[in-house]
Amino acid sequence: MTGTSGAHRVITVGTRQSSLALTQTGQVIAQLEEICERHGLPYTFQMQKIVTKGDRILDVTLSKVGGKGLFVKEIEAALMAGEIDMAVHSMKDMPYVLPQGLCNGATTKREDPRDCLIMRSGSSLQELPHGAKVGTSSLRRSCQLKNARPDLKLEWIRGNIDSRMRKLETEGFDAVVLAAAGLTRMGWQDKISALLPQDVCVPAVGQGALGIECREDDEGVRELLHLLNDADTDLAVTAERSFLGALNGGCQVPIGAYASIIGEQDGLPMLEMTGIVGTPDGTVMLKEIKCGTDPTALGKDVAEALKAEGAEDILAQYGG
Numbered sequence: 001m002t003g004t005s006g007a008h009r010v011i012t013v014g015t016r017q018s019s020l021a022l023t024q025t026g027q028v029i030a031q032l033e034e035i036c037e038r039h040g041l042p043y044t045f046q047m048q049k050i051v052t053k054g055d056r057i058l059d060v061t062l063s064k065v066g067g068k069g070l071f072v073k074e075i076e077a078a079l080m081a082g083e084i085d086m087a088v089h090s091m092k093d094m095p096y097v098l099p100q101g102l103c104n105g106a107t108t109k110r111e112d113p114r115d116c117l118i119m120r121s122g123s124s125l126q127e128l129p130h131g132a133k134v135g136t137s138s139l140r141r142s143c144q145l146k147n148a149r150p151d152l153k154l155e156w157i158r159g160n161i162d163s164r165m166r167k168l169e170t171e172g173f174d175a176v177v178l179a180a181a182g183l184t185r186m187g188w189q190d191k192i193s194a195l196l197p198q199d200v201c202v203p204a205v206g207q208g209a210l211g212i213e214c215r216e217d218d219e220g221v222r223e224l225l226h227l228l229n230d231a232d233t234d235l236a237v238t239a240e241r242s243f244l245g246a247l248n249g250g251c252q253v254p255i256g257a258y259a260s261i262i263g264e265q266d267g268l269p270m271l272e273m274t275g276i277v278g279t280p281d282g283t284v285m286l287k288e289i290k291c292g293t294d295p296t297a298l299g300k301d302v303a304e305a306l307k308a309e310g311a312e313d314i315l316a317q318y319g320g
């Protein structure tokens, strides 16, 4: 099982079975097949579906039942048991701490990181009528939308992106908020009514990128995934995840962050990062923007700056 030579190996790729997860995994496998072709690597791929606890309880607010970790526990157990060799995750659903023996083997090139509105009619946030009913299942999105438009009625919707879009019709929402990246990957970009600019809605940490989890000691898979990794996205996501880790916010606190490369300093890519922490009702929203070349330090800096401005109190009240 060496990386660049040796016998043929079938690599089993684990995935959740939502339509988004299946689509994303299929797209990653297609990219890996192309890489193998280009580099003459003797690998083929097969998909294995895994039902997670998060998929089984779709009727409860996620943050009430233990958060996003619910979507990855079973997948990580399958990785550690050797039943699968890699797992494709939306980076924003990847837990901050990975279990011993597992690592993120690749971060894929980020798609549009923004959130968007799917509206019953109209094409901008401004066009939503006074008091409009907007569906989301994210505290981060409801905090920022309430902050921008205190008149809006934010209501909770759970479910996969297909069922959330159906609820626009069946449950009388004026709009639902989703990540543009998920819709684009599904080929549904024409459903997007309005992209929310960053000054209205800072995305979730890692939004728009995928992470491929694998075993730390699986050299063949590590070498292969290294060829898929997008260094710029990886750097930006490292900063965002450092921010998340430094806040240690739990999932009851609205937190968002977005980093991107804006130039170069002393031969190193220069990152700019925006971080927000708010209250669930959107009455308080703290924002900080900083630059730096060390992604881990930058994430911590932005977190420290926000803590000094009052995020500490918000985290104490809603976190934990």
Ligand SMILES: NCc1[nH]cc(CCC(=O)O)c1CC(=O)O
Pocket: 090, 091, 092, 093, 161, 177, 178, 179, 180, 181, 182, 183, 206, 207, 208, 209, 210
């Ligand atoms: N929590 C579900 C989830 N995980 C990743 C995406 C979108 C794709 C991405 O951010 O990469 C979605 C759906 C959504 O939030 O609209």
